Amino acid sequence: MNPLDQARTLVEQAQRxxxxxxxxxxxxxxxxxxxxxxxxxxxxRPEELATPEAFxxxxxxVWEWYRWRRRLIAAAEPNAGHLALAELERRTPVFTLITQNxxxxxxxxxxxxxxxIHGDIWLSRCTGCSYQRTDRATEDEAxxxxxxCGAMLRPGVVWFGEPLPRLVxxxxxxxxxxxxxxxxxxxxxxxxxxxxxxxLARGATIEVNLDETSFSKAVTVALRGGCAELLRQLALxxxxxx
Ligand code: BV8
Ligand code: ZN
Numbered sequence: 001m002n003p004l005d006q007a008r009t010l011v012e013q014a015q016r017x018x019x020x021x022x023x024x025x026x027x028x029x030x031x032x033x034x035x036x037x038x039x040x041x042x043x044x045r046p047e048e049l050a051t052p053e054a055f056x057x058x059x060x061x062v063w064e065w066y067r068w069r070r071r072l073i074a075a076a077e078p079n080a081g082h083l084a085l086a087e088l089e090r091r092t093p094v095f096t097l098i099t100q101n102x103x104x105x106x107x108x109x110x111x112x113x114x115x116x117i118h119g120d121i122w123l124s125r126c127t128g129c130s131y132q133r134t135d136r137a138t139e140d141e142a143x144x145x146x147x148x149c150g151a152m153l154r155p156g157v158v159w160f161g162e163p164l165p166r167l168v169x170x171x172x173x174x175x176x177x178x179x180x181x182x183x184x185x186x187x188x189x190x191x192x193x194x195x196x197x198x199x200l201a202r203g204a205t206i207e208v209n210l211d212e213t214s215f216s217k218a219v220t221v222a223l224r225g226g227c228a229e230l231l232r233q234l235a236l237x238x239x240x241x242x
């Protein structure tokens with residue numbers, strides 16, 4: 001049986017599915033990935049900008065990067081991969097989508113049970129108190145200040161060196177641990193602890209990626225190709241093709 005039919009059989013049989021997505025799922029919506037070509041911005045690497053130290057040193061520059069990304073995301077549409085995952089959720093009794101992406105495209109595609117383990121780019125939250133708001137501002141302007149306490153607002157994402165939101169993380173671990181099938185799509189599996197979720201899976205695992213990753217040899221089925229088409233194929237119902 002070819003890998004795609006093998007993967008589709010695993011999806012058909014699973015009652016409890018967990019999915020882990022990374023930037024590769026949004027690539028076909030025109031959002032640059034972190035480590036692929038085009039992921040750079042003004043010759044900075046994300047690891048240099050997505051840190052508390054960078055924000056401390058130059059909040060204006062960090063905000064310019066996030067507003068540039070917000071503009072890109074606002075102009076982007078969910079792709080067939082996002083839509084396929086929303087469709088699969090509707091058909092699976094127990095389904096959890098765990099995403100490292102902060103772009104919100106899974107929600108716009110209709111996914112419901114989403115664990116945003118690296119936060120949400122559309123959230124702005126205060127560095128001095130618990131104030132936070134959904135912020136549609138995409139134009140470059142001064143660093144936004146908190147209306148309650150006057151401190152600087154920051155993007156509501158998890159930066160390198162920062163802990164992941166505890167409750168969301170614990171739910172993600174449990175969803176993977178309880179799953180019969182884990183689908184890992186569009187992630188280079190280099191960022192921890194997110195990548196550590198893959199090793200928690202006790203059932204079958206399917207990887208969807210253009211390239212090899214360090215987990216490709218360990219998964220049950222490695223599907224090599226674009227997330228949009230492969231996830232669409234995985235979500236199709238009915239007998240395996242051919
Ligand atoms: C933590 C939100 C501890 C922000 C992100 C040294 C110093 C400091 C920290 C560390 C260190 N060494 C290790 C660490 C830990 C660090 C880490 O793992 N670093 C890596 C780089 C080695 N992790 C952390 O810092 C985490 N926190 O450890 O805290 C702690 C604990 C308690 C108390 C205090 C502290 C926090 C990590 C979260 C960072 N935030 N994002 C923002 O978005 O601006 S991470 C960022 O990378 C994104 O979330 C992104 O999703 C994530 C992972 O990248 P990918 O999604 O995998 O994207 P990538 O480009 O890498 O890969 C794309 C893949 O898709 C590729 O495989 C490609 O082949 C494929 N692809 C592309 N196109 C397609 C495709 N596949 C299919 N179809 C396509 N069309
Ligand atoms: Zn405040």
